[in-house]
Amino acid sequence: MVDSETLSTLETRLSDVVGEANISTSVSDMILNAHDAWPLSEARIRAGELLPTADIIVYPATTQEVAEVLVIANETGVPLTPIGGGAGTCGGTLPIYGGIQLDLKRMDRVLHIDHESLTVTAEAGIVGIELEEAVNRHGYTTGHTPTSLRASNLGGFIATRSGGSMSSLYGKIEDLTLGLEVVLPDGRVIECKALPRHSVGPDLKNLFIGSEGTLGVITRATMKLFPVPEKRSFRSMCFPDVHSGLGAIKEILQSGIFPSVVRLYDPNDTAMSVSVHFDVEEGDCMLMLAFDGLPDKVDLEERISADICLKHGAKDYGEGPSKRWWQHRYDMYYPTKFTTAGYSIGDTIDIVATYDKLEDVYHSMKAAREAHDAV
Template structure:
């Protein structure tokens, strides 16, 4: 929290920038902005605990205002936590050291849709579903549809280096972001031109994508568009185990086929999310596929993929489970009475690894997480020719808050350690935030020093989202 004198100075200058109606120092607003969708924050709120609060929440309407606010914050050495939709799952927008929460929700304009170059220029505070529906009306898709689409926004997509559920075909946010506008800690505005690629030194966009507010505030982006696919087919294949399912996925990519959706549910996840609606033999693993494109191409891709699956021991379930998942893909994001009762907490460790390590990572993480009495279920999704991601989902319930939070932390510690030990990477698309901050150095190894040095140059006073991405507190 800020001292009274600093806060008074800050408030005076903030008011001069955004006017009296677009900032608040009210505790109620701070409470309502204090959490994102980090399951531990939500569990603590349910348990009646309070979370760290910002001193001031500011709602800028332009890049110019963001720039002025950062200049003031930098001068006064006040922490700045950018907030997008507040839908992140890692505590990335938690104002750990108080200061300013820079809430970008008023920057919600879709500035230009360019059908010739297939681009959309959009402000960072635009909610994902609003952007997707608007470009849909023009006959396009962003191809970026994370489960949080209704709550997350463009700035958050980019800040957390996110991935959508159809990313195997359309790509992740780093593939989709062609142009970027960011504001640095000293208030300078940096623009990375929107071009398909370049060879003018390193691609600095990639420095800012995934920086989680620790290097800059993202204010605007130019994203790729795709024509809406003329057809989308769903296909479901049930395998006797994870291994055969992964073999099939690998073979599909080797054929040069890029399904829009590739999701392989392990036996536990199949039992919970598929067997409740479809007859599935116990222990089997359901693979859900979708294919986007022209009908002729989709037909071919689907039939080759189906053949590969059957050759790897799958039973054909037709479009059923896959289509059902697609139509209910947001449902799992809603809380349930069971998962929110007592001192329950669940979370997802979304790791990624190459095929040669993927199964080992899966088995080892599952083993160490289950050792804490957690229910663990997983699905493999966001697959590539070289490997893929696993959603290691766990759920634990304890008789009291202290043991629940401690067990939660132990599961994370042991799960991430197992992942790193077996050669995986601790996050595929959710980011680091607060949850994984302490593991960042171990994850990045020698490259962590590079990140730290970049941080020191761009944010010498350490005001930008302190405590996240392994960067420690502010000075």
């Protein structure tokens, strides 16, 4: 908490920068921005705890305003925490030190679509689904569709180094981000130019991708675009166990075939998510696949992938489960279904491992979870 004199100074100075209508000290705004999708926040609320709040929220509209806010934070020695969509699951946007919360939601414009280079430049506060729909209208896709797409924003994708559900074909956010504009903590603005790549020293934008707001405020980004695929096909393959499913995935990807979607559900997940709508047996592991691109290429990749799955002992479920997942892929996150059950809390965590360790990691995670009665 800042003292009342400092707060008064902040109100005056920040109003001068963004206008009086674009700062807030209201309790309801503070509470709204005091949690993201971090399950521990939910647990604390249920336990009757008050979450730490900011002293003042500022909603800038331009990069220049962000820069001036950072200068004020420095000059007054007040902590500052940036917040975008507030869809993160690790608490990265929470104002645990109080002070200023820099809310980027007003910076939500699509600035430029380059139809030659297939890139889009947008402000960091744009919500993912709005960016995706804006480029869809021109026949493009960003290729970045995390489950949180309706609640998260562009700056957050980059600040958290996020991966989407089609990253096996289109790439993760670090592959999709061509250029960045960042306001450094002292208010200086730097631009990492939107280039396909370069070899003029290290690629500085990678310092900010994944920096969770600690090294600067991402205000603008230029992202790759892809043509909306001429064809997208879905295929579902049901394996007798995780081992055979992973074996098939490894063979598909290592042979140079890149489906746009590759999701293997373990027996628990298959029972919870798939068995409601499709007839599966206990222990079954459903693999959801999708293929994007030119029709002939899609057909070929689907055929090769299906052959590999069958060789690894899968039963062919056609497009059903995979297509159903696709149609409901954003449902869980927002409006949230995570926390509706009174006595349970849902969490999500991404784990990465090379193939030599992947199955061990899976079994270890499962054992660790089960040791705490988690499903």
